[in-house]
Amino acid sequence: MTEMVYGSMPARVGEPLLSRWWRTVDKWTLSAVIALSGIGLLLGLAASVPLASRNGLDPFYYVERQAFFGGLALVTMLICSMLPPQAIRRLGILGFAAAFVALAMLPIAGTDFGKGAVRWFSFGFASVQPSEFLKPGFIVLTAWLMAASFDINGPPGKMISFLITLVIVGFLAMQPDFGQSMLVLFGWGVVYFVAGAPFLLIIVVVGLVGLGGIFAYSNSEHFARRIDGFLSPDVDPRTQIGYATNAIQEGGFFGVGVGEGQVKWALPDAHTDFIIAVAAEEYGLLMVLVILSLYGLIVVRSLFLLLRERDPFVRLAGSGLACIFAVQAMINMGVAVRLLPAKGMTLPFVSYGGSSVIAAGITVGMLLALTRQRPQGEMADYLKGRGR
């Protein structure tokens, strides 16, 4: 006790923050994300030029913006990844609350940019899509509620989170944004699935989603047209899918060469929804496989790291975040190869976009924070004879 005197050097109790972070963070996922951002910037050099020239801007205007937002997203990701799980939980829930209020305000203060769906807040220099920021917070909240429901005398977290999901889906469907509402439902479903949903219930939910799709098909012309286009056997070469297919064919295995692609001039969404077509045309199948492997690496590695996680909240939140991240990439690329009906969905980190990149940064940052190595009571397992 006598050493504790005023003015003495403060002793470091634990390891320094950065060194502990570097030691525990999953460097594979981190590298994959940085690689994806780099690829996104590289593709943006080609894909966003036509948009800039259409809007009468400097040819690399959007590249610069993408570099700025990408940098911002990486910084956000790094900061998030340094937080402990409790801080992730608190921040996630606060973030969710903010995003939810923003989402609810959309019908009053939002703008549709003439695209027929009120999804954005416009702040002059940039626009924000609250649904993008809602998703990571929502996953964290759901995971927290579900984890709490496992505790003895815990709250009925599954039911509460499900009700919240329904409210969010309702708001998103009002915009209308069926893609995001499907993602939200999917995220909740994954968390619930990992938390141990009964298989009967899973079947029922899948059925309900199907019915919801049919309802949307019969009531939303926007939705019905996309589905019809998907079901018709011929690819109309004048549709986005037609151009994308042609671009993939033109690209072949090794691409037509950097900047030589034509599809970016024909597709209005070449820099966002169909960035993979630009990649396929200019860099060939090779680049597509690299991108696919990077996404696969992130999700599979994260899920494997979460296998040994003892904390239910961390496990649920981590797997939910990994899955919505991966499913967004999967849908985006599935649309381009016509495995899925056309649905506007960005390719995380690769597509151009402010909100979506930063939201992806938050998502992966939280994921990295949750997959960091922590003591998982391995010793206790051995001592109690439960270990492997």
Added chain:
Amino acid sequence: MTRTPLRPLARILQARASGENPDLIERENLAWRHEVIRDRGRARSEGRLLFLAIFFMLAFSLVGGRMGVIAASQPQEPKAEASGAQILATRADITDRNGRILATNMLTHALYAHPKDMVDPARVARELVELFPDMDQAALEKRFTDGRSFLWLRRVLSPEQMQAVHDIGDPGLLFGPREVRLYPNGPIAAHVLGGASFGAEGVHSAEVIGTAGIEKAMDARLRDPAQSGPLQLSLDLTVQATVEEVLYGGMVMMKAKGAAAILMDVRTGEIISLASLPDFDPNDRPAPITDKTAEPGDSPLFNRAVQGMYELGSTFKIFAAAQAMDLGLMNPETMVDANAPMRWGKHLIKEFKGKNYGPLLSVTDVIVQSSNVGTAHIALQIGGLRQQAFLKQLGFFDPSPIELIEAPGAKPLIPARWPDIVTITTSYGHGMSASPMHLATAYAAIANGGIAIKPTLLKRDTPAQGIRVMSADTAAKSVSMLRQVVTRGTASYGDVEGYAVAGKTGTADKPKKTGGYYKDKVINTFATIFPANNPRYVLIVTLDEPVEDSGPEVRRTAGYTAVPVAAEVIRRVAPLLGLRPEVDFTPVDQITAVVEDNH
């Protein structure tokens, strides 16, 4: 609030007894139970996390595989696929009985535009208007630039026009192949053929559907891909052309407003020729008259031979005579009361121009002189019920079964009630109306020996089957009476040397729309059977409002109008039909032998 039981109760009770804090024991227990739950949860989610990892790996592999398949396939020149079902464009040809083409298809192109692919809409509009002066340059340019992506410009282009449009050289102008129906003979047999136009139109083809005549009536057969051969009609193109030519001359000469002719084979029921004037060109079918006040007959589209319902006048008299003979009531020599005028109730039956052929006439002479009163007395002996039954058997009460789309709608006009006065007027062809096609069908039954047959426009090789409506003997006697009408009766201009024409004239006043009859407007009909000694053909010639005013007296009776026209038709057509003229044998002794006398 429900209180959770204290666990483990035994240790807590022990602790309480020894004064220790039982809460510590309870918390320790709770923590232990949480550990257990977490272990169980982790074990359970292990499989599920693996499932998710495998799911995403498979999904990404699937996307990658699919990407590889697409990348490995060859890029194709973008080609717009026809949406929906392919429109079937092959329509069977129509030929005459000898295989000569009446209707066929020709490949042309339609012109359409994809304004979004257009390089210079202003120039395209300007050059198109130079080619097609009926287009409006300003309107075209506006439609090219208002954001639409598709635009039909012309339905049919000739090859020269197509080349000229090609030479404009704009990628936004495109051609869609399509077959159009072509009638190489122009207006010949126009009313039989009818016409065709486009049904469903697509970029790659267009459906050709019949709009009238046999094209519409036989539309399913013509469009049936299983029956690829041409549709062979009973018409003979040469005969048809000749009939139309002679009929047109007659119509002009007799100042008639319309004319119709039907030539029918009495054994098979085949219609060899069917003409209605004025006619039209089915390649360029005129629009129907929409004016409500106009009579249907004013339109060239109106088929007088099938759609025209006329009171056919004295041509009906032979039916009364034939039925009376067939019933055994009379024979050709039976004398009947012919004292004119005849009073029946409040009606007065008069002869033509107030003549009186009476007091008595033989049945033959009733027909030959065309006595209304005599026919009336014959009909009264038959009776209304039997008369109706006989006329029904001959087909006068139903629409003609001929294969024209207009036929089922053309119903004969039958009086609703059938008192004796209707029996009387019907016997000489007034009060009920039927088409020349009905008349031809009925005369064919007399000519072929008493069998009622169906008329047909399709080629048939075997004699038609039908029910017998009179004995062969009655039919022969009737033909003989009709022959005498030509040799010594009202149709003396109808005799054609060598072809023994038999026939009956009919002159009927035209009914006014407002009721009553016109004094100076008549329908003249001549129904003929030839050759009389071995009847092969029935020819009906009908003239609408003819007048023969070459002489001092203006004549409107059939004997001066329809009969000479019919005779000219037979004179021209009979050799084409392969009928041998029966000319009197010239005795040998009248031939002067020219002896060569120079040896």
